Amino acid sequence: MIIRAAIRSDLGAILRLLRDLNASASASGATVRMSSAAVRAWTRIENDPDRAVLVAESRGQIIGTLDLLVVANLTHDAQSWALIDNVVVDAATRRRGVGRALMDDAVERAARAGCYKVEFLPHEYDDGASAFCRSVGFHDSAEGFHRYL
Ligand SMILES: CC(C)(COP(=O)(O)OP(=O)(O)OC[C@H]1O[C@@H](n2cnc3c(N)ncnc32)[C@H](O)[C@@H]1OP(=O)(O)O)[C@@H](O)C(=O)NCCC(=O)NCCS
Numbered sequence: 001m002i003i004r005a006a007i008r009s010d011l012g013a014i015l016r017l018l019r020d021l022n023a024s025a026s027a028s029g030a031t032v033r034m035s036s037a038a039v040r041a042w043t044r045i046e047n048d049p050d051r052a053v054l055v056a057e058s059r060g061q062i063i064g065t066l067d068l069l070v071v072a073n074l075t076h077d078a079q080s081w082a083l084i085d086n087v088v089v090d091a092a093t094r095r096r097g098v099g100r101a102l103m104d105d106a107v108e109r110a111a112r113a114g115c116y117k118v119e120f121l122p123h124e125y126d127d128g129a130s131a132f133c134r135s136v137g138f139h140d141s142a143e144g145f146h147r148y149l
Pocket of ligand 1: 020021087088089090093094095096097098099100101122126128129130131132133135136
């Protein structure tokens with residue numbers, strides 16, 4: 001398995017994986033499909049130097065993905081911080097270290113980009129996902145509020 005930055009031809013596979021996050025997507029009325037809006041969003045993402053969608057690839061198949069955003073910052077000596085979102089692993093390949101490999105790669109990229117912290121705030125998760133967050137080194141230190149628009 002390799003972890004790499006996604007390219008445009010991965011988009012269909014990424015969108016298929018993201019359907020597993022549909023609980024939160026449907027809560028906000030959103031859908032995950034290859035629409036012209038998704039293609040436009042991809043174009044913005046691939047032209048943004050502070051953004052990386054990572055994929056885990058095994059034998060030519062995309063089996064996991066996450067989204068990493070580096071945010072410029074004015075506090076902490078102007079060190080950036082990073083946000084991880086949209087973490088999902090193909091249901092058939094879970095509990096084999098794919099999620100951990102994606103998170104480790106993202107955290108390493110954030111460190112290389114000079115970030116002082118990485119935030120990962122899944123909106124809805126079950127006990128397994130929360131065990132995963134802790135297992136890959138994140139602490140549940142934040143209580144947050146969301147407002148869907
Ligand atoms: C959460 C998710 C990304 C984990 O991916 P994964 O590839 O299965 O995770 P890993 O195999 O790398 O697991 C790393 C560690 O996290 C913990 N973990 C992962 N899934 C777990 C589960 N269902 N129950 C308990 N612990 C779990 C374990 O400690 C595991 O190490 P171990 O297998 O050696 O015990 C995956 O289950 C998923 O895609 N879920 C649906 C989407 C989702 O909930 N995303 C939000 C993530 S918080």
